[in-house]
Amino acid sequence: MSGSRLLGTGSALPRRIVTNAELASRVDTSDEWITARTGIRQRHIAGEGETTSTLAIAAARAALADAGVEASSIGLIVLATATPDNTFPATATKVQAALGCTGGIAFDVAAVCSGFLYALGVADSLLKTGMARRALVIGAETFSRILDWEDRTTCVLFGDGAGAVVLEAPTAAAAGDPQAPGIIATRLHADGTCHDLLYVDGGPSTTQSVGYVRMRGQEVFRHAVVNLADVLKEVLEEAKVSVDEIDWVVPHQANARILDATARKLGIAPEKVVMTVQDHANTSAASVPLALDVARRDGRIRAGDLVMLEAMGGGFTWGASLIRM
């Protein structure tokens, strides 16, 4: 069965840019270390009045405008975030209220940096069952609010932002046409035994506080390259597509070295990999839709292109999705 079609993309970033040099004036780090180890040069950090929902709403509006559809036609909102406005209700319901499309389905997905892939997979499945005809799938984060600004091993790595896509249920006419636009294959995984390698040391049911990001970076790095290469191969096999047929890879933007190593492992040319980590740092669930929107708007990704999305994050969770634009 063919998958849901991507009608438009949008993104939003906080106004304030924080450079490596500015961070180096606050914590024991340097522009040289951050650039060499991660590829990051700057990140956007949410200021007063900017929250996960305000960024998500701006990205959703941009995606709706790009798709040329009315908010009233959206029957499903799936929002991926690890930094919701509130513990409950879901930030997706705030987006729904702001867009004025109440009555449909709206909920959040918690899969941290792979959240957008999980949200896309869930939305595609719901659209295929007829639960809704059109969906907004959003990744939005304000990770700056859960960073320990005295821990140089994590605080230099993350940024804030949001990205969104509009999805439409597949049509009967597209079924069986390998060139038809839409999601071709998605694979999602989790391994809960890796909890302690990347987690937040707080939460409503444990500490009654929000907590801070804790990460054993080198171990996460090693798992990321192996897991991402494996899941990309799985998706290619399921789609019966060879690696050479991929036009663009849009990976989760955690570290330029992870992107390079994964592409090398699979024999993907580096110029086919969309990289935005230098400008946005790691925006968790927002990074894939943000990078997708950047590459569509600058004219790299066009209609008909075969695009692989992939991500890995806390849990561990990881996944990939192949889409014909």
Ligand code: UT7
């Ligand atoms: O999005 C979810 C997935 N997350 C990831 O994929 C992140 C994966 N991990 C990474 O990207 C990398 O492991 C990091 C960027 C986090 C770290 O890079 P690394 O090359 O693995 O560095 P390291 O942790 O081995 O640290 C090397 C050195 C250490 O000093 P010593 O022990 O060699 O003296 C650290 O203390 O760098 C030191 N260090 C820093 N120095 C300056 C750690 N953070 C910093 C810093 N500035 N910000």
